[in-house]
Amino acid sequence: MAPLGTSNRAVVLASGGLDSTVTAALAREAGHELLWLTVDYGQRHAVEVARACQVAAAMHPAKHTVLSVNLRAVGGSALTAEFPVPKDRHSEERSRGIPITYVPGRNLIFLSLAAAHAEAEGATLIYFGANVLDYSGYPDCRPEFIRAFEAAVAAGTRAGVEGAALRVCTPLLDMTKADIIRTGVRLEAPLHLTHSCYDPVGDLACGRCDSCVIRREGFAKAGVEDPTRYAVP
Amino acid sequence: MAPLGTSNRAVVLASGGLDSTVTAALAREAGHELLWLTVDYGQRHAVEVARACQVAAAMHPAKHTVLSVNLRAVGGSALTAEFPVPKDRHSEERSRGIPITYVPGRNLIFLSLAAAHAEAEGATLIYFGANVLDYSGYPDCRPEFIRAFEAAVAAGTRAGVEGAALRVCTPLLDMTKADIIRTGVRLEAPLHLTHSCYDPVGDLACGRCDSCVIRREGFAKAGVEDPTRYAVP
Numbered sequence: 001m002a003p004l005g006t007s008n009r010a011v012v013l014a015s016g017g018l019d020s021t022v023t024a025a026l027a028r029e030a031g032h033e034l035l036w037l038t039v040d041y042g043q044r045h046a047v048e049v050a051r052a053c054q055v056a057a058a059m060h061p062a063k064h065t066v067l068s069v070n071l072r073a074v075g076g077s078a079l080t081a082e083f084p085v086p087k088d089r090h091s092e093e094r095s096r097g098i099p100i101t102y103v104p105g106r107n108l109i110f111l112s113l114a115a116a117h118a119e120a121e122g123a124t125l126i127y128f129g130a131n132v133l134d135y136s137g138y139p140d141c142r143p144e145f146i147r148a149f150e151a152a153v154a155a156g157t158r159a160g161v162e163g164a165a166l167r168v169c170t171p172l173l174d175m176t177k178a179d180i181i182r183t184g185v186r187l188e189a190p191l192h193l194t195h196s197c198y199d200p201v202g203d204l205a206c207g208r209c210d211s212c213v214i215r216r217e218g219f220a221k222a223g224v225e226d227p228t229r230y231a232v233p
Numbered sequence: 234m235a236p237l238g239t240s241n242r243a244v245v246l247a248s249g250g251l252d253s254t255v256t257a258a259l260a261r262e263a264g265h266e267l268l269w270l271t272v273d274y275g276q277r278h279a280v281e282v283a284r285a286c287q288v289a290a291a292m293h294p295a296k297h298t299v300l301s302v303n304l305r306a307v308g309g310s311a312l313t314a315e316f317p318v319p320k321d322r323h324s325e326e327r328s329r330g331i332p333i334t335y336v337p338g339r340n341l342i343f344l345s346l347a348a349a350h351a352e353a354e355g356a357t358l359i360y361f362g363a364n365v366l367d368y369s370g371y372p373d374c375r376p377e378f379i380r381a382f383e384a385a386v387a388a389g390t391r392a393g394v395e396g397a398a399l400r401v402c403t404p405l406l407d408m409t410k411a412d413i414i415r416t417g418v419r420l421e422a423p424l425h426l427t428h429s430c431y432d433p434v435g436d437l438a439c440g441r442c443d444s445c446v447i448r449r450e451g452f453a454k455a456g457v458e459d460p461t462r463y464a465v466p
């Protein structure tokens with residue numbers, strides 16, 4: 001992809017997970033100067049932030065910023081409040097409605113922070129690892145949300161008013177987890193450092209939450225050995 | 234104003250400033266159960282957050298949440314980075330373009346946090362003290378931004394997808410500062426506790442930044458005694 005406008009800079013929302021790491025690898029392949037942004041939002045699986053730093057150390061972005069915002073004070077999700085994380089759910093159960101692991105306004109907040117960072121740093125592109133296939137229930141991963149968010153940024157930022165529209169690039173949107181994993185392997189992304197589990201047990205992934213189940217199935221379907229250490233084999 | 238949908242709850246973005254305090258007083262007059270949200274964003278004028286807490290103590294909202302997000306890490310503004318705050322500017326100078334005190338993405342981030350809080354708490358309304366008259370240069374106070382933001386929230390939240398649209402209410406949008414002050418006096422808002430200065434000198438307001446100049450002119454035009462203690466009389 002050719003750089004937009006006069007800037008070759010792009011912000012990558014990098015969570016330390018599989019999807020955002022492969023997204024970052026695609027952004028690197030596209031030749032952008034990359035500004036990684038990791039949001040420490042008080043998530044139950046705080047190990048994510050440490051993993052994001054390890055992934056960054058392995059992939060050498062031009063800059064890596066960690067921003068803290070305590071979404072526990074906002075509440076309303078199993079990932080930030082004291083609701084139990086659902087376990088051992090099959091594909092059909094997972095696709096029923098909006099899961100409890102949905103965090104109110106999370107992607108809206110992440111993208112807003114990324115848009116602010118992009119504007120301050122003169123970037124016109126945000127790479128965002130949203131995906132609709134494996135997890136259709138999250139409203140803030142849908143393309144109609146992404147387009148509406150771009151319109152809000154165009155209307156509400158100096159860059160937007162001055163004509164340098166910010167675009168949100170979601171290269172994984174329609175990919176299966178197996179495709180994402182194969183892409184990561186092709187681009188030599190450090191998948192072994194990534195973290196997916198919503199409810200880790202010490203250093204181990206639980207192996208049973210929706211995110212672990214989807215990850216394990218993805219590696220199996222891709223025919224790639226899963227480097228993750230699970231509490232439940 | 235009648236409560237929307239099934240909820241009478243409203244989130245108020247309460248900064249400790251004059252505008253948001255009068256906005257909160259209007260929200261109180263409208264009969265809503267109020268959830269105040271103050272964002273500590275690493276602003277140079279950190280006294281704002283303390284003032285927000287004092288104003289809350291005087292006005293008794295149902296709940297007051299202070300969220301921290303370090304926008305200094307984002308940078309790009311005189312309010313968060315080490316640029317000097319402009320002083321002694323006349324109305325004509327102030328209305329020229331977007332001022333350096335514009336914080337990239339600030340209102341987008343504030344509104345996103347408020348939307349998340351509203352969704353988690355079952356509120357369908359956000360009160361926001363944006364104003365376009367005294368300070369026409371901020372792109373993120375314009376009605377076209379507010380409407381675009383509402384559309385993004387409708388597309389990207391559980392509440393939006395399920396039909397409980399969130400509305401952003403900006404009762405001060407077209408009011409002069411003098412009108413805002415008169416409204417605050419009528420509603421017995423604790424204006425003496427509010428803070429406007431971008432660059433305070435110890436406990437005193439500088440009296441010379443754009444925000445101080447606009448505040449002083451507003452009190453003078455309203456014929457109300459300004460309770461603020463200024464470093465420059």
